[in-house]
Amino acid sequence: MTISGKTAVVTGSNSGIGLGVARELARAGARVVLNSFTDRDEDHAIAAEMAKEFGVEVRYIQADMSKAEECRGLIEKAGACDILVNNAGIQHVAPIDQFPTDKWDAIIAINLSSAFHTTAAALPIMRAAGWGRVVNIASAHGLTASPYKSAYVAAKHGIVGMTKAVALETAEEPITCNAVCPGYVLTPLVEAQIPDTMEKYNMGRDEVIKKVMLERQPSREFATVEQLGGTVNFLCSDAAAQITGTTISVDGGWTAL
Ligand code: NAD
Numbered sequence: 391m392t393i394s395g396k397t398a399v400v401t402g403s404n405s406g407i408g409l410g411v412a413r414e415l416a417r418a419g420a421r422v423v424l425n426s427f428t429d430r431d432e433d434h435a436i437a438a439e440m441a442k443e444f445g446v447e448v449r450y451i452q453a454d455m456s457k458a459e460e461c462r463g464l465i466e467k468a469g470a471c472d473i474l475v476n477n478a479g480i481q482h483v484a485p486i487d488q489f490p491t492d493k494w495d496a497i498i499a500i501n502l503s504s505a506f507h508t509t510a511a512a513l514p515i516m517r518a519a520g521w522g523r524v525v526n527i528a529s530a531h532g533l534t535a536s537p538y539k540s541a542y543v544a545a546k547h548g549i550v551g552m553t554k555a556v557a558l559e560t561a562e563e564p565i566t567c568n569a570v571c572p573g574y575v576l577t578p579l580v581e582a583q584i585p586d587t588m589e590k591y592n593m594g595r596d597e598v599i600k601k602v603m604l605e606r607q608p609s610r611e612f613a614t615v616e617q618l619g620g621t622v623n624f625l626c627s628d629a630a631a632q633i634t635g636t637t638i639s640v641d642g643g644w645t646a647l
Contacts, residue, residue, distance in 0.1 A: 393626050394419030395456070397470035401425050401455055401504060402478025406581055407527060410615020411475055411622045413642030416444040418623050423468045427476070427500050429453040455498040461507035469510040472519060473626055475526040476505035476549070481579055483586065484501045486540045494541045501545035504550070509556055513565070522565035526553050527618070530573045530606075530641045550637055557635025565635035568625050573641030574603050576612045609642030 393415060400412040404604040416422045424437050429452040437450040453464035455478040465471050479501045482493040505526055516522025531539060532546035547570060556567040574580060580603070587598045604610045621640055624630055639645050 391546040391628055392419070393623060395421070396472040396521075396626075397421045397423065397468065398466045398475065398626075399423040399425070399471050399508070400467065400471035400477055401461075401464070401508060402426045402500075403505065404428065404450070406435055406579060407572065407575055407615050407618050408477040409436070409474070411477060411527070412448075413444075414448050414619025414623050415473065415475075415626075416440050416448060416620075418626075419469075420443075420449040420473065422449075424448060424466075425453055425455075425464055426524060427456075427623075428452065438476045443472070453623045455508075456496055456505035458476075458503070458507050461504045462511040465508055465511035465515065469532055471515045472521060473523045473525070473619065474508055474516075475525045475622060476482075477545060478504055479527070479545075480544055481539070481577070481583065483583065485538055489540060497541035497545050499503060501542065502548045505549055505552065509552075513556075513560070515558040516565050517563065520564060522560075522563075523566040524553075524556060524565070525548045525625050526550075526567070526569040528553070528569040528637065529569050530570045530639065530644045531638065532569060532571050533639070533645050536606075552616070553637070554635045560636065564631070566625070566630065568620050568630075568633060568635070569637045570618060570625070570640060571637050571639045571645070572613050572618055573607045574612050575615060575618065577615065580612075604618070604642075606647075607624075607642040607644050608647065611642055613640045622642050 398420040441448040453460040532550040553569040
């Protein structure tokens with residue numbers, strides 16, 4: 391089995407890691423379904439440009455991953471789903487006693503529950519096709535914690551747990567389910583945390599990147615979206631057919647500390 395000709399649905403893929411993963415899947419010949427909650431011309435333009443660049447079918451389907459019925463609707467509209475990458479995610483940073491309830495609810499819905507709904511909708515399609523790959527983009531925060539990120543850490547630990555349960559439920563089938571755990575990757579999600587962190591620590595941008603963010607990442611380098619895409623492609627390869635229910639860290643040594 392090769393990735394070429396397979397249909398891959400990547401949630402939250404109009405920017406950052408999701409877009410990088412979608413691009414590597416398209417490069418390997420997959421038909422790709424891009425997704426986010428917006429419906430802008432630029433979202434459709436990303437799909438058109440990617441189709442042209444890689445010579446594969448790329449569609450953009452709007453669906454809000456905070457809503458159960460839209461998560462399931464995304465898989466229905468995709469029509470096929472051999473590879474499901476649950477990537478959509480948001481972040482909010484605050485001490486738990488000041489953590490807004492609506493932010494907690496949104497993080498749990500988008501970063502965790504969406505993967506439950508899409509996986510539930512995708513597994514019957516994978517079973518009918520006789521092959522499937524579920525890859526959950528978790529985080530180093532699925533294995534360790536940081537202060538002020540209670541909702542994010544809870545959601546990411548949750549998705550690592552769900553990954554194991556789904557792997558056991560599909561263990562005797564040609565379907566695998568794994569989680570990729572990135573350390574820091576310089577995407578819009580991380581960019582958005584820099585101004586607040588600069589203010590909090592009274593530091594400049596470079597100092598925040600080196601001393602606060604990459605302080606946890608022994609390589610002192612950001613992981614790249616291309617490296618994440620390569621990891622997902624590996625999990626979709628035949629070489630990874632017996633890898634299921636596990637986590638692969640792409641974190642420059644963060645979780646080795
Ligand atoms: P990003 O902000 O660039 O991308 C997040 C994506 O999710 C975007 O495409 C956004 O449109 C989409 N999204 C947000 N809310 C959505 C919703 N309601 N419905 C559908 N799509 C929605 O961030 P990123 O850094 O690329 O993050 C992608 C994933 O990687 C997240 O799950 C994040 O937790 C995880 N991650 C990121 C890092 C990092 O350092 N950047 C590290 C570890 C894990």
